[in-house]
Amino acid sequence: MLPNLPFGAALTLALLLSACGKQEAVGDVPSSEELARQADAASQAIRDEAAAVEGDGAEAAVDLASLESYTNTLRGYTIMVPSGWTVDESASDDNGRLFTDTASGAKLSVSWVENREDAAWSKAVETVEDGNEAMQGEAVGPNEYRASGILTNGLKSGQRLLRKPDGTMVQAEVSYAADQAKSTDPLASAILDSLTLQ
Numbered sequence: 489m490l491p492n493l494p495f496g497a498a499l500t501l502a503l504l505l506s507a508c509g510k511q512e513a514v515g516d517v518p519s520s521e522e523l524a525r526q527a528d529a530a531s532q533a534i535r536d537e538a539a540a541v542e543g544d545g546a547e548a549a550v551d552l553a554s555l556e557s558y559t560n561t562l563r564g565y566t567i568m569v570p571s572g573w574t575v576d577e578s579a580s581d582d583n584g585r586l587f588t589d590t591a592s593g594a595k596l597s598v599s600w601v602e603n604r605e606d607a608a609w610s611k612a613v614e615t616v617e618d619g620n621e622a623m624q625g626e627a628v629g630p631n632e633y634r635a636s637g638i639l640t641n642g643l644k645s646g647q648r649l650l651r652k653p654d655g656t657m658v659q660a661e662v663s664y665a666a667d668q669a670k671s672t673d674p675l676a677s678a679i680l681d682s683l684t685l686q
Contacts, residue, residue, distance in 0.1 A: 550678040558585060563600035564686035565650075565658045568679060594664035594672060596679060603657045609633075612649055612659060634680070644669050648680040658685065 555568035562582055569587050573596065579586040584599025601608045616625040616635040623645070625635030631651040639645050644666045651657045660683050662676040 550674050552678065555678070555682070558587075558598070559686075560584065560600065561686070563656075563658070564652065565598075565600065566682075566684050566686065567596075567598050567660060568682035569596060570675065570679075592664060592668060592672070594662065594668075594676075596660070596662050598658065598660040598683070601657050601659055603651070603655055606655065609649065609651060609657055612647075616647070638666050639663070642666055644672075644676075646673075646676045646680055648683055650683060650685055652685055658683065 552568070554571055556571045557566055558569050559566040560583075563584070570589065572591075573587040573589045573594075576586040576588055579597075583601070584597070587596040587598075588594070603609050613625065613633055616623045622639070623635050623637035625633060625647075627633050633647075633649040635645075635647045637645060642665070643663045645661055645663045647659070647661045649657055649659050660680055662679050664672045664676065
């Protein structure tokens, strides 16, 4: 039979005994980069499944190996571009580039904008929300805005705005024939998703 102990002593003894329990090694904890890769893969799997449910599953997955990186080191951003798309030098400068797919006529315009007093950001959002009823946009947090829809000229447009910590912004837009949406939507989404700030 155990001796009677004061409550405080019994509590201390119980805590000590519980602390002596078996402990297992943590083992290999994945790095933050590995966790990010796993999250990206899971997110892509969800998007692929949703696309298959929405359509007849005929939409092809985007071959990311067919994309090349364009980095504007002066303005601090990177975006992936299909390797066969060419640069339109007459519409490009130090702030950004206009890429064109000569076969389909699809275009990618990406540029840095000074955005004084947030005027350019507000104007771009207002153009979507008040200008064309076919375009739908939404804020994705305080520094990101996305929009998509059919423009009046029959082109489908996907847009993404990212505001940098210094207040400037980067604007990317992919436009293509609306009748090519089924085959081009996944590529346009992959391009816009790849836009990152430096």
